[in-house]
Structures are given as C-alpha cells and as structure tokens.
Amino acid sequence: MLSTVSYGTLYYAQPLLAIAAEHALGWSRVQTSLAFTLALLVTAFVAPAVGRALDARGGRTLLTGGALLGALALLTLALASSYPLFVTGWLLAGGAMSLTFYESVFTVVGQQTQGAARTRATLTITLIAGLASTIFVPLTSALLEGGGLRQALVILAALLLGVAGLTWRVLPDYGMGTPGGKRPPFTPDARLIRLTLAFTLARLVTVGTGLQLAPLLLAAGYAPALAASLTGLAGLAALPGRALFVPLLSRLGAPPLTVFLFAQLALSTLLLHFTGSHATVVTGIIAFGLASGALTLARAELLAQHYLPQAFGAANGWMARPVNLAQALTPLGVGLLFTWTGGYSLSLLLMTALGCAAALTLLGAARGGFHTTAVETRGGD
Template identity: 35%
Template sequence: MTARADLATVPVKGGWRIVAALAVTQTAGYGVLYYAFSVFLLPMSRELGASNAQVAGALTLSVLIAALCAPVVGRWLDARGGRGLMSAGSLLGAVAVLGWARAGDLVQLYAVFAVIGVACSMVLYESAFAVVVSWFDGRGRANALLAVTVVAGFASTIFLPLSGVLVEAYGWRRALVVLAIVYGVLAVPPHLLVLRRRTHTRSRAERAEIVRTATRGRPFWLLVVAFTASGGAIATVSVLLITYLVRLGHPPVLAATLAGLLGVLSVTGRLLTTGLQTRLPAALIAAVIFALQGVAALLLPLTGRTVPGAVGAVLLFGLGFGIGSITLPHLLVERYGTAAYASLAGRIAVFAVADKALAPLGAVALAQVAGYTWVMSAVAAGCVVAALALVAYHRS
C-alpha cells in the first residue's frame, strides 16, 4: 500500500508553503507551550509557595493529557484534516497561556496545564506530521518532515533566552502575557489561512478497517515498543544529564553546555537519517542509531569524569535525538499508507508520549535509591529494546 493510492490525484500545490507555515508554528508551539516552562519554574514556585517538584508536576500532567487525547485527535485529522483542529488548538493554547499568567495556586496551575495539554495534542508534531504526510509522497515527504523538524529544533534556542529576558524585564506573569500574544500571532493565522486538506479516497469504514488490521498485527506493536522505549530513554537523559554531569565533577556551566549539544546533534541525526533512507531501510538505520545511544549511556559512567569522555558520550547519544520524529512517519506510511496515518500515530503516541512524561520521574526515584549508574543502565536497556524491536519490525 502506498501513500499515493490513498489520496485523490490532485497537484501538490502549496505543499511547501504549508511546510513553511508549520515550521513557524511548531517552533512557536514548542517554545511557548513546552520549553518556556523551565524558565518560569523558580519564580512560579516562589510566588505560589510550592516546591519545584509540585510546580513541575503541572508540565507532567500536560504531557499525559496530550497523550490521552492523541487517538481522538488522530481520528479527527484523518477524517477532516488539520486546518480547523490546529487553528482551534493554537487559539486554545494562547488563551491557556493567558490563564497560566493568572494562576494563583497549584489547583489553578494544574487546571490550566490540563488545557495546555489538550492544545498541545492539537497543534504539535503529531498533528503537523499528519498534515505533511497527506501532502507529500516519497522523497518529498522525507524532505518536508526534515524541514519542519530542523526549524522547530531551534525552539528552545529561541524561546528559552527570550523567556528569560521577558521575566527579567516584566516579571513572570507579564512575560507570559507577552508569550501568549506572540504564540497567538505566530500560530493562529498560519494554521487558519495556509493549511489545506488533500482529499482521501478512502471512506471512514475503510480507514477504520486499516486501523483494526494494523493494531491486530505484530509489526504495529513492535513500533509501539520501539518508539516508547526510545522516547523514555531520551526523555530521561534530557532531564537528568546536567545533574549527572555535575555529580561526575564537571562545572555547571560545562554541564549545561554539553547538554545544549543535544539540540544541535538532533539536527545532525535527522540530516544523516534522511540522507541514508534513500539507500538503506529506515528501520535498520534507526536501530543502529538507537544501539549506539545504548553504548553511549553505558560509556558515560565509565568515561564521563573526564571532559573528552563526557563529550564523546554526549555526542554519540545526541545523534539519536529527534530521529524518531522523522522515522516513525516514514515507517507507518511505508507499511500502512496515508489514509489512517494520524489514527495509527495517535495510538502509538498514547504509549510513547506518556512514557516521555513518566520515565524521568521513575529515573529520579531510581537515582535516589540506587544511583545514577543504574539510571544510565536503564537508559541503555531502553535503547537496546528499541533497536531490537526495529530489527524485528524490519524482518516482519
């Protein structure tokens, strides 16, 4: 089954205009709805009279809500496209950030972040990828996904400093008002005015049958295992790397600098993966990179006390940052076509996104009980499980 067979034969007009719009909206979305939270954590904790862990729980709740909403959002995208959903979601996100600025206690903060979670499920990568997948075939799809993720990969680079400057100048509440306006301006008009839908030739019943057939098969669940295990491992390293490097004896500034390399390397990994997909099976490319990440996680406790050792391990692990976001769409479309892509991706997101939220919490608990060496061992195990699942998927 190919993507071309699932779509009405209309010219791909405006496809790259849509990619450009999504590159902007994804950068703003991740920057405001996700990454900026870390800048606001300390001032919020002080003013709300809560611990950092209690306040950080709001972001975890947001991610879990987004995971729970993923199947419903996927079905909507397959049936109606992304224009209405992403326009409404970006408006909801902007309004929710305004509500965040007015939160007076933990209950209100958690309520606001539940709404932000719903908005995230409507506007971030899963929805954007569904729009891209419906517009492009083959190599064009790979390049379009790469373009969106490479630009959006700079979300933290742009919005963390911007948020810091705004908090310093106006305080955290007014800073959030500014970010809400920025997000609304950058996201609502492009979603509303630029996004268009390509018409599927498949009926609702046919799409439902594709989903039923896929979810009864072993290959689909191998993808669930692979991208859930990998996502949890990457999320754990993202959250704990700076703390662990400091514990290994590195100055905080160096630890933060090394952790910052992960974002740069995610671009490198995506470029490498997209280039190799023309010559090698995508599942095997990702499997090799996931396995290398496992090696890096095992090396870090052994070599990480020296600067060259820490740099080498971080560089090796960083190559796998972000490759899941471009590999999973390729594998789903390659096997199941595009008609039910968003529904299938939404099913996988329930597990993968939830694990990204929960795995770091489990890792923190494990570090307190057994130490960070065991955490890195668990990360390595997750990477190996992901690699083996993709090898099995390729053979199925």
C-alpha cells in the same frame, strides 16, 4: 512555525515559567512539576482521538484550534491566583500540545504530500522546530525579567494567537484523500505494536538520559559551566542528526537505519558511564544527540511506509499514547531510581539495556518488511 512556537511556549518555556510561578505565587517545585506532568498525561491520553480526527477532518481547523487552545492556556496561567486554576491552565496546554506538536503536524504533512517531498518537509519542520529552545528559553527569560510572569505569559499567548491566524490562512481544508465518512475502529497489527514498543523504549532512554546528563556531569566533578555546555551539546547535535538522516535513508532504508540509531542510542548512553574520560563523554554526548534527533524523523518514516495518508493519523495517534506516557513518567522513574541507589550508574546501565531492547524489538518488526498497506479501512483507538 506552528511547531516551533508551540514547543517554545508550551514546553521549553515551562521550567522558567514554573520557577517564576513559585516565586510569585508561593508554590512548591512539586506543585509546578505535577501540573506539567498532568499536561503531558493529557497529551498522551488524547493522542489517539486527535489522530482519528485529523484523518477524518484534515488539519486546518484542528491545528488552528490547537494554537488557540495554547493561547487560552497561557492566558489562564496569567490569571491564575489559585492552584486549581494553575492546574487547569496546564491541562489546557496538554490538549494544545497534542494538536500542535510533531505527531499532529507530521500527520497533516502526510495529507498534503508524499514520498521524498514528505521526507524533505518533515526534515525542514524538525530543523526549524529544533531551534525552539534556542529561541524561546532566552526570550522567556528576558520577558520574565522585563515585565514579570503575567506579562510574559500574555506575550507568549499573543505569539500563539498570531501562529493560529497564519495556520488558518496557509493550510487547505484537507490534503490527499477524502475527509469525513464513518471509519471502522482502528486495529493495530503486530508490526505497529512492535514499532510502538520499540519507540516507547527509545523514548525512555532519550528522556531518562537527557534529564540526568547535567546532574551526572556535576556529580562527576565537572565545572557547572562545562556541564551546562556539554548538556547543550546534546541538543545541538540533534540538528545534524536530522540533516544526516535523509541521505542515509536513501542508502540504507528506514528499518535498518532505525535499528542502527537505536543501537547508537544504547552505546552512547553506555559511554556516559565513563565520566573519567572527557573524550569518551563528549563522544557519547554527540552520538546521543545525533541519534535522538534522527529518531524523530525515523518514526514518521516507518509509519508512512506502512500506512496510507488516510490512516496515518490513527496509527500515529495510537503509537503516541504509550510513547508520550513514557515521556511523562520517566522523570519520576529516574528520580526514584536515584533516590534508591544514590548514583547514576545503575540508571545508565538500565538505559543502555532499554536501547538494546528497542533495537532488538525493531529487528523483529522488520522481518516481515515494511510496505504501504491500505489500512484506511481501520480507524482510531
């Protein structure tokens, strides 16, 4: 519930809220986009500190605080009549995202349970949170149409307040391990560095390709309704991708399966280059969505196999910074690339190459094998 409402109110509702703010307050698309980019940068930069704090204190207070911070952010946006206050609201939202999105939630799940039970729990969370856009895009649209921007923001804030209360009531103070105590500085090993590089490259591909999918189809002559439906198909395919991950994990193991997913990501992006064939494009979109969805679980699984619960947050937070930075900066990068080239061909080829690089990078990390190591003696950033 926490992840679903947080993703819905703080992430998927943003484009609609931005357009409403532009109409109501007279700001430009550059101004609203900059504020959201700054929020994503906050999420990236505070990720290591959040991971360390979760290891030390558990998730009850921090995840509840994240939901409260998200509500405060939306209320700040509701009151914003000046651009600095608007930016402040989104900066607060960035902090809330870091405390309520997958990285933090998966850390807390790892503190509560391990093994197959942890894998099933993360699958359940991602399947439900995967519906966040399906729920909150039409909900936000209806709220904006029915009562305007400020009323919509207040209602979304109220939903986060409700989730905060539920989180506080449901989560125990701490899970496996002992909270508190001084923890030595976290030092990433070579395998974590390679994992981080691989998933950062993959995030460049998923964000870069996802952002360009609808414009690519429109430029190729697809009708707007068809382009929108095919773009939505990529998100819909992520759900079965996550459901298939668990049975495939037991058969193949996490490292080989993740290498395959990276390769699938690269191939699917290459297929999108051939817009003249509808069948090829649909195949590429489905394969892209399946791989993107499964990689959310693959990242948590690989980290859990290499780090004990007491240090999972520090490792996950260390990885989250470059991955989230890639997510924040990719829109600017692909926009500049389109401006320079006037098309999508070079961009898609670049995304394909990055997907291949991610697969090769993970192959290098997997040579030493993955096993759970007692790295709780290492701390954070």
